[in-house]
Amino acid sequence: xxxxxxxxxxxxxxxxxxxxxxxxxxxxxxxxxxxxxxxxxxxxxxxxxxxxxxxxxxxxxxxxxxxxxxxxxxxxxxxxxxxxxxxxxxxxxxxxxxxxxxxxxxxxxxxxxxxxxxxxxxxxxxxxxxxxxxxxxxxxxxxxxxxxxxxxxxxxxxxxxxxxxxxxxxxxxxxxxxxxxxxxxx
Numbered sequence: 001x002x003x004x005x006x007x008x009x010x011x012x013x014x015x016x017x018x019x020x021x022x023x024x025x026x027x028x029x030x031x032x033x034x035x036x037x038x039x040x041x042x043x044x045x046x047x048x049x050x051x052x053x054x055x056x057x058x059x060x061x062x063x064x065x066x067x068x069x070x071x072x073x074x075x076x077x078x079x080x081x082x083x084x085x086x087x088x089x090x091x092x093x094x095x096x097x098x099x100x101x102x103x104x105x106x107x108x109x110x111x112x113x114x115x116x117x118x119x120x121x122x123x124x125x126x127x128x129x130x131x132x133x134x135x136x137x138x139x140x141x142x143x144x145x146x147x148x149x150x151x152x153x154x155x156x157x158x159x160x161x162x163x164x165x166x167x168x169x170x171x172x173x174x175x176x177x178x179x180x181x182x183x184x185x186x
Contacts, residue, residue: 021085024139029080036076044069081133083143088119090127099127101147107160109167117167122156131167135174 047065051057079090086102100121108118109131117131134141148164151157157164 023082023084024137024143025082026080026133026137026140028133028136029078032078036073036078039076040069040073043072079129081129081140083140085143086147088127088129088144088147090129097125097127099125101144102150103154103156104148104151104160105156105158107148107157107163107167109160109163117163131170134167135171138171138175141171 044065047068048057048062051061051065074093077093079092081088081090083089083101086100087098088101089096089098099119100123101119103122104119105122106118106120110116110118115131116128117134118126118128120126134144145168148157152161
């Protein structure tokens, strides 16, 4: 969490200078990874056990059940989100996306069953994350909040001031609820 990084290879190839700084990562990601792995293993084990109990387990069906469990893991695997000064990255199973948070053009918050926060920077990069990640990780939120304010000061943030305020209010509300819950006042 406190390690310093230089610009990534992709940033160096593109000629972008990303300031080095402490990296803050989602502290709940390993738990979500464990849960996704557990669900996939549970499904695979149940399918293998059921087939073996009926006497129908063979190599083809075993490969099918293994593939189905691996597909479920790929679907449930959460992206690994990290923030450092000037950069937010979301790394999925196969690909990762980064956005310059100190030169954002838009911040959009899509509310609904699956809430999404979509960030776009001046270079055309786009990252989509679950806003709950920021609510659960105050260090990530503080870093992103600072960088979004930098974008506002620079005049690059053209769209998203209301989404930013809504997210800030939600983070403040959740933080207050957590403080009350921990202190026994709620």
